[in-house]
Amino acid sequence: MTALAAPARRAWAPLFLCSLLVVTWALIESFGDVFYTRTAVRMFILLLVVLGLQIFSGNSGVLSFGHVAFMAAGAYASALLTIPTEIKSFTFLTMPHFLKFWVFPAQRGWLGGTLAGAGFALVFAVITAPPIVRLAGVPAGIATLAILVVVQVFIVQTSAITRGTSTMIGVPPTTSFLQVLVWALIFLFAAFAFQQSRFGLRLRASRENERAARSVGVRVPIERAIAWILSGFVVGVAGALYGHYFVTFSPYDFYFNTNGFDIILLPIAMLVVGGMTSVTGAVVGCYFVMIVYTAIDRLEVNGLAGAKAPSGTTNLVLALVLLMTLVLRPKGITGGKEIPWPSDWRLPRRLRPTAGAEAAPNE
């Protein structure tokens, strides 16, 4: 009994979260209309970003504002390799020859495109890893933000390759809801596996006490680099999926936007609100923030009882939720713990984990 209980306990949290995702998918697929499907796909793509962020920030304790840069890398690389050749030949008139001769003929399928995009994001992560992994705390936050700005300026200014501020044309709409779900499930397990792996354990040790971890032989920069690169891949997949679902995207889709859908703050808010240090926190935070966000967004668009909330309300509420979480519940809704085994639910009821357990099945 106990021999069987240990693996079952270990598999419990990922299986629970997976079934939550699958149930959400099934409900939306069978009952939802276009709006719900779009929102759910957007949420699942954001979930991928949050999972990527959790793999790096949650385990290392180093906050990153720059992961959306990987999303942009994935989206653009995947788009370039999947847009039909005829369209490319008139939308990228000024592309330099050394790219032209292999980018133009390339027409990958959905899987090839996604993997190519994510692979490009991974390469980008490998390049950016050396400076980032040497930093922690506020400098790391600033440096990751700097990466985001660099990528944004590059995309906007290098119009020969990226079409600059114009939107992409001819990206094949190959992303389906099921596809996003499968990727989410894969990376959910990957996040759990990474957390339990020796790399994850070492990284979490360095999060709790960097000096102590160093003193027992943890090479903190290397462990951070592994997480950074893995998370870059995950977020790259999210970017590629985003590109092939929303089809017409521009650089501003991957940058600050205080007057509309803001993709920088949302994943960070989701992770912090849910509880950075656990994968359960990432999922719960994603659901919670997305539900609140969508509700307020509906208020803005449709209004309630004739009164419309002014545009900008969503971001105001989002920022306030984030602030309140930081003040009232710094470790997030889940308290940074994974969802406990069912028989443990009642014991620490007055303490923390119940919130996570109850918030999750609500949806």
Added chain:
Amino acid sequence: MTYWIQTILDSIAYGSLFALMALGLSLLFGVMGLMNFAYGELIMAGAYTMFYTRGSGWLGMILMTIVVVTILSLLMELVAFRPLRKASPVVLLISSFAVSYALEALGWMTVGKGPQKGVQPYPWLTTQFDTGGILISRLEIATWIVTVVLLVGMTLLLKRTALGIQLRASTEDFRMAQLTGVRANWVISAAFGITGLLASAVAVLYVLRTGAVDPSIGQGPLLVAFVGGVIGGLGSLPAAALGGFVLGVVINLLGARLPILLKSHTVMFAFLVVIAILVFLPGGLVSLRAGRLVAWWRRRRPTTFEGASA
């Protein structure tokens, strides 16, 4: 030649603005480890205060702006940062991010709606008059004077007053300062108050310069001041101010002279430099220079002595 002198004088006025901003950023960073992203929204608030009080004469407008921005800065501390006093700098960073978003969203919701707003420039302030072939406006002169006055005032405040000594002590080592009887709340509130004051000055000078007002107005200047501050060294007040000043001057000079292609990528290189500085010189460029000089000086003196005795 006169064109160059003119451009340089204008660049100095432009750079002064960022020196003031970087000073404000550096003060908060030093005292409580806070990298305040919401600083740009203080300027936004100042800009809109100017827009709504533009009818009440320039003096009334400026006074109102100072009052509103300073109060907002103090409020910001009270609501968003005081409850997080014990939290880590990273949490403060997220919190300032959230505050920045909240204020900007608030700006879009209320004052940002409708047609483009702007503060009509005062002709007597912006008209350029001829001094020996060089065109200067009163606004530029005002910018230099305000910057110099504020910098001198800040220096006197920091060096000569009890508050200044407490502030500097807190910048060095916050916990130690508290142990010696510095009241944390008072010092931090004071730092936010001073920041607000600086921000209001920047807002007034910036808006009089550009005219247009919108909820994102603070982001551009914040970015420059922030990059300049990091390059100069956020940990030290004069270094950050110098960094902001130099970057402002350089940007204005480049903007006047650089071909479009290079100009468009300047921001990218600026941020690459930021990353490099953070990794290799966490104290900023100025700290390197000073440290090198001091080390060189120390190394130099004993050797000359030994050389003399031998």
